[in-house]
Amino acid sequence: MNAHTPSEKIEPPGQEPEVDARAPEQGEERKKRLREAIERLQQRRAERRAAKAARLAAEAETPQAKRARAIHEAMEHKRITLVLRAVIDTAEAERISIREIVEAFGERAFGFVIILFSLPNCIPAPPGMNSVFGLPVLLFAVQMALGRRRPWLPRRLMDKTFKVETFRRIIDVAEPKLRRVENLCRPRSTNLFGPRGDRLIGIFAIVLAACVIVPLPGTNFVPSIALVVLAIAIMQEDGVMLGIGGLLGLGGIAYTIGLSWAIVGFTLFAAGKAVGM
Numbered sequence: 476m477n478a479h480t481p482s483e484k485i486e487p488p489g490q491e492p493e494v495d496a497r498a499p500e501q502g503e504e505r506k507k508r509l510r511e512a513i514e515r516l517q518q519r520r521a522e523r524r525a526a527k528a529a530r531l532a533a534e535a536e537t538p539q540a541k542r543a544r545a546i547h548e549a550m551e552h553k554r555i556t557l558v559l560r561a562v563i564d565t566a567e568a569e570r571i572s573i574r575e576i577v578e579a580f581g582e583r584a585f586g587f588v589i590i591l592f593s594l595p596n597c598i599p600a601p602p603g604m605n606s607v608f609g610l611p612v613l614l615f616a617v618q619m620a621l622g623r624r625r626p627w628l629p630r631r632l633m634d635k636t637f638k639v640e641t642f643r644r645i646i647d648v649a650e651p652k653l654r655r656v657e658n659l660c661r662p663r664s665t666n667l668f669g670p671r672g673d674r675l676i677g678i679f680a681i682v683l684a685a686c687v688i689v690p691l692p693g694t695n696f697v698p699s700i701a702l703v704v705l706a707i708a709i710m711q712e713d714g715v716m717l718g719i720g721g722l723l724g725l726g727g728i729a730y731t732i733g734l735s736w737a738i739v740g741f742t743l744f745a746a747g748k749a750v751g752m
Contacts, residue, residue, distance in 0.1 A: 556657065661711065697723060
């Protein structure tokens, strides 16, 4: 005897189970809502991408971005004259700070900043300029000798500003000579360069920078030229140019020592005469 609970439903023989006629419509509705949600998500993503592209395009037109592009392009080709010109031509105001110059060059700043701050002492300049530009060169040389990868200066010096026109006149005078030097450079005796070689060059540059700072007539000229040549040699990895810079530097050091000795000797002689009288 079979017993059925009241909850069980027995289908009559030959009759199919009932099917909800709205099921296909509900499935289509769910698919439609899903497609609409996907389309809205894609639209939002497209809007975000467009907004980001517009923001990047706007940033690309700022003076800072133009400056960075110009300097980056010049640095890629290792043209010192192009980098120097880019720094000045893309200046945002009438004055430019040492911080702007150093930060613009990044990790390769040592060679460029040594050139930049040595150039003013390679041409006739007002008294006192040798110390103003020689002190940063001395600090950079010390950092090279210590093996630092990036130049550093105290905040007070980093924030010091100069007229852009002053630098432009200096570069206008120096650029033709620098171009001639650049045309002579090519990688030669590259084994002279590297961490150890750069440290030795840094030690030599310390002595040259000290000669530049000495407040005596003419002691800043030849050592500054030697520093420029040495910096170019480092950037181009040119051993021949490094030798030329070394010979110039030795000549500048000899002149500084000779002049200093002569002045000290004359002073002692004059003091002895005065005491003897």
